[in-house]
Amino acid sequence: MSYEAHFRVWRGDAEGGELRDYQVEVNDGEVVLDIIHRLQATQAGDLAVRWNCKAGKCGSCSAEVNGRPRLMCMTRMSVFTPEETVTVTPMRTFPVVRDLVTDVSFNYDKARQVPAFVPPKGVAAGEYRMRQVDVERSQEFRKCIECFLCQDTCHVVRDHEENKTSFAGPRFLMRIAELDMHPLDAAAEVGLTRSSSAQEDHGLGYCNITKCCTEVCPEHIKITDNALIPLKERAVDRKYDPLVWLGNKIRRRDA
Incomplete structure (x- = not known):
């Protein structure tokens, strides 16, 4: 017809x-x-x-x-x-x-600001070994096709142009979450705490989990539930949980 x-x-x-x-x-x-x-x-x-x-x-x-x-x-x-x-x-x-x-160059600028995967010491590229159970959580995020619809619908930058300098947006906060969940990422060994960096350097605190990014994702990635909320929880734990704070102090002293 x-x-x-x-x-x-x-x-x-x-x-x-x-x-x-x-x-x-x-x-x-x-x-x-x-x-x-x-x-x-x-x-x-x-x-x-x-x-x-x-x-x-x-x-x-x-x-x-x-x-x-x-x-x-x-x-x-x-x-x-x-x-x-x-x-x-x-x-x-x-x-x-x-x-x-x-002009979507904003997104490429934000991508360059996210610290890359830090390979583990003593393991050559091509020799990485991971169990499937250890990568299942972050594997979902690899489906992203970078259509930037989540970036477009996020009201933090959609309605507030001034936030673009300090907010990475859901796509790149999801990238940080993916690296933070990666079983072989050795960022902590070089002094980088990814969840804290998400909060302090990439504007995680601006996100108020309205789930609008999840709703428009054509790959049906649960951006809010599986990436942003867990990332927020880890950032809060590391900053405010006294037991986590004490454990970090002990680890740094032992190192």
Whole structure:
């Protein structure tokens, strides 16, 4: 079954823009990205949109569809009624380059600020051995495709531009949690406590666990429950639990 859908697509650049109306053909089984491509081919040849795999694995086609951060290639037209207006806008949290393309360099800056995995001493690369039970907790986080939808929907930076300098966002706090759970990460041996660093250097305290990041994750990663809350708990334990504080003192003295 084919029908004519009413699309509203944001057109513009860093200087400003507007929503423009289009009537576009929709066929069975199509996704929003299909319609955007048809719009490019038939009515708006200069429409800028970023995409790559069209399989929900590259994270390139992130946008906001009817106000919700989504991957356009994974948003089926069947979730909308033929009478419904489908509004497509760029991710609001990041500066617009043109049309649906945004400048996501903020995320790469934050990625560079997260200390990398610290290999254990005396074990050469390729000789690491871990039991599956020890990596199960952090393995979930490796599914991240870096679509940055979680970063886009996080109100800490979405509604407060001034927080961007001190807040890494859920994607990179999850990266810190992953490293903190890694059975071979030897950060503590070089004086780096990852949970404390998350709090002091990457703004973990700004997160108030609304779970909006989890709700928009296309890989269904439980970012809040499995990464951010445990990271917060470890940061609080290390700072305020007297037994943990005493144990850290004893360990440092023995070292």
